[in-house]
Amino acid sequence: MSMDPVPRRISDGDRDAAVEMLREHFELGRLDESEFSDRMQSALAARTMQDLTPLFSDLPDPRPDETGGSSPASYSRPPAGNRLPDRKDRSGGVQPRGTDYLAIAQGIVWPVAIFLMIFTRGGGWYWILAAIVVSVIINQVRAGRDRRQPPPY
Numbered sequence: 118m119s120m121d122p123v124p125r126r127i128s129d130g131d132r133d134a135a136v137e138m139l140r141e142h143f144e145l146g147r148l149d150e151s152e153f154s155d156r157m158q159s160a161l162a163a164r165t166m167q168d169l170t171p172l173f174s175d176l177p178d179p180r181p182d183e184t185g186g187s188s189p190a191s192y193s194r195p196p197a198g199n200r201l202p203d204r205k206d207r208s209g210g211v212q213p214r215g216t217d218y219l220a221i222a223q224g225i226v227w228p229v230a231i232f233l234m235i236f237t238r239g240g241g242w243y244w245i246l247a248a249i250v251v252s253v254i255i256n257q258v259r260a261g262r263d264r265r266q267p268p269p270y
Contacts, residue, residue, distance in 0.1 A: 124165035124166065124167045125165060125166050126164060126165055127163060127164070127165060127166055127168075127169065131166075131169075131181065132160055132161055132163060132169075134181065135160040135163070135169050135172070135173075135181050136157050136160050136161065138173070138179045138180060138181065139153060139156050139157055139160060139172070140153070140157075141179060142176050147176060147177075148176075156172045159172055160172055166181065169181050219255050219258060219259050220259075222251075222255060223252060223255045223256075223259075226248050226251050226252055226255070227248055227252070229244075229248075230244040230245055230247060230248030231244075231245075
């Protein structure tokens, strides 16, 4: 009888956590788009921890814990709402990103424009035009920020 340990099977959460770790390495520029895509597909197809280990062999932390598995809770999707997701700095610490003020501004522009249009003399149709211009500018700034995010998997 062989004394080799039986490979530990991993869960969907372990696979998802590995993909999030790969995404972080991609965001930091350690992987190019094709490497990220290849490794992500391999991570999603992995059945055991031994299948995941080679995907991180040339990368620093974060990486899946080979003894106990990865922690899916620490690599969850970004929070919904007006908060930007936190970023990890080079030392592994978390840097909070704060509130997404562009989203708040975009939500306030139209009600303010409508209020000013109703309660100013002469109809104030120019407030609606100003709201359109401000909304377009905010959308362009947010789209530029979103372009720097890694592609969805």
